Amino acid sequence: MSLAAFSSNEPQKIRSLFNIQQAYCAIKTNDVTGFDNRKSAWKGRGGGISSTNTLMLVENGENEISLEIGALGWFSDKSLSPEERGHFDPQSACSLELVRFNGQEKQMLSSIKVTISPQGLPEALPDNTRSITRTKVLAEQATPGHIDPDYFDKTYFPQGMELYRFTQKVTVSGIPEWAWVKAEPFTGSSEQLQKLRTAYSEMARIINSRDRNRLKAYDKTALEAWSATTGDSEDEILLSQFTKDDLEGGKAILLPIKWEDYDIRVMNKGRMVRMYNKSKPTYSPLTYKYTDKNGEEFMGYYAPVFSLIDGKFIPVI
CATH class of the missing domain: 3.10.450 (Nuclear Transport Factor 2; Chain: A,)
Known part of the structure; x- marks a missing residue:
């Protein structure tokens, strides 16, 4: 579909709806971050609920959505061990829903809901229609010396921070070729x-x-x-x-x-x-x-x- 034809039709949107509780969480589409609550996590709160425009990040065919969740302890300025920093609050959670809005119609395209298991690790709630993969990754790191020191805070991008990435494939059709x-x-x-x-x-x-x-x-x-x-x-x-x-x-x-x-x-x-x-x-x-x-x-x-x-x-x- 051409961009002009798409724009002249009934308004259509694809948005990522997210809800974050007591954790750091980043929402991504095809590797592009649509939102993260880093500032809230850095302040020790770790909340966030809203949605982002995802339509311009997806293409006709297979796409990938993901969420990355980390414990709030990583942002602490206290002297803690990596194990203490990586400890999740039992109430930590992050959910992501990819939703298509076509006029008054609403269609769920994909969904990832992550909570903390009794063993203290993030786990995705089962999805009977689409598989979800989990991988442990190193969070993006920051090194001093490349910006005015007044604007550098080593706790904002914590050294050695570990994240759990949950990924799901989703197929989209009927959108413009960006x-x-x-x-x-x-x-x-x-x-x-x-x-x-x-x-x-x-x-x-x-x-x-x-x-x-x-x-x-x-x-x-x-x-x-x-x-x-x-x-x-x-x-x-x-x-x-x-x-x-x-x-x-x-x-x-x-x-x-x-x-x-x-x-x-x-x-x-x-x-x-x-x-x-x-x-x-x-x-x-x-x-x-x-x-x-x-x-x-x-x-x-x-x-x-x-x-x-x-x-x-x-x-x-």
């Missing part, structure tokens, strides 16, 4: 790396130029996908991502990029990539500092997802 579907997979070659850096540098120049029309043209593919999956106009979406204060007002003047401070996150069978800061993996090369009306300094960032299409990296999300 631009990233036919993207050239990222191999890590020096040529591809240079092209990716060029894409970030170009976007940084456009943001710093304060020219909204240039930014809209550069971000066209991503804006079209956002518009088709939300029903909002491209201008509305761009304004939500880049406010007038940030862009035209000049609040978001990006910092010079030091490439040695960044690594690459490869997702969705290599068809999506995002560069991230080695000390603060939520941040990207498109990072800026600003001072609020009270004189307090903050750091912000933009973190688009790029795909290699027709020999050039472009933002697709």
Whole structure:
């Protein structure tokens, strides 16, 4: 289905609905994180209930959804053993439902519900229709020295943190073929790396130029996908991502990029990539500092997802 035909039909959405209790949990679709409650977990609460737009992350055919759950003890600033950090509260839980909304109709596409077993380990409730795999993985790590020390906290990305990843396959049909579907997979070659850096540098120049029309043209593919999956106009979406204060007002003047401070996150069978800061993996090369009306300094960032299409990296999300 073409994007134009899809947009003109009855509004259709695919969303990931999640409910997190007393745990860290990340919700992913085809390796792309749609949501995690890291901030809540870091503060010791570990809650979260909402939904995210998943339609633009799936393709016709087989896809993969997953949730990664970890114990809150990993975020503690106390001197604890790895065993103590990895201990789950018996009430810890995380659930993920992939739901298709077509007008007034609602269809459950996939579901993963994880609770804590009597043995103290996360386990998925049985699903009679789809298999769920569980693997133990090392959480994304952060190393100091690649960001202003005032913005580095070693407990935010805990060293050695272990996660339990639960994965399920799901088949989707009747949606548009997004631009990233036919993207050239990222191999890590020096040529591809240079092209990716060029894409970030170009976007940084456009943001710093304060020219909204240039930014809209550069971000066209991503804006079209956002518009088709939300029903909002491209201008509305761009304004939500880049406010007038940030862009035209000049609040978001990006910092010079030091490439040695960044690594690459490869997702969705290599068809999506995002560069991230080695000390603060939520941040990207498109990072800026600003001072609020009270004189307090903050750091912000933009973190688009790029795909290699027709020999050039472009933002697709």
